Amino acid sequence: MIARRSPAAGAVIASLPLLSVLGMIWLWRDTQDRALLATHAEATFWYVLPSLPMFLLIPALLRHGVHFWIALIAGCALTFALYLVTATVAARFGVTL
Numbered sequence: 001m002i003a004r005r006s007p008a009a010g011a012v013i014a015s016l017p018l019l020s021v022l023g024m025i026w027l028w029r030d031t032q033d034r035a036l037l038a039t040h041a042e043a044t045f046w047y048v049l050p051s052l053p054m055f056l057l058i059p060a061l062l063r064h065g066v067h068f069w070i071a072l073i074a075g076c077a078l079t080f081a082l083y084l085v086t087a088t089v090a091a092r093f094g095v096t097l
Helices: 007-015 018-031 034-051 054-063 068-092
Strands: none
Touching: 018 034, 034 068, 054 068
């Protein structure tokens, strides 16, 4: 509803890491394990980074006339590929995801 009136306001709301915050709350409630929560939060950070290019690829494809579902699938495929690259590169630097 908000995004229909203001795409920028809708984007701000969509960018809020609500799922991540809820996940951290539930993990804390269930375990109260600081080390586990810290590991979870850090891994979330590293996995957010490779997801960002999707938000550039999808609009670029849409502006070039690519059908929405194809653009979305391409964005998800790019993100998945970058997740694999991120995990591989992070492991080489001793970061466990």
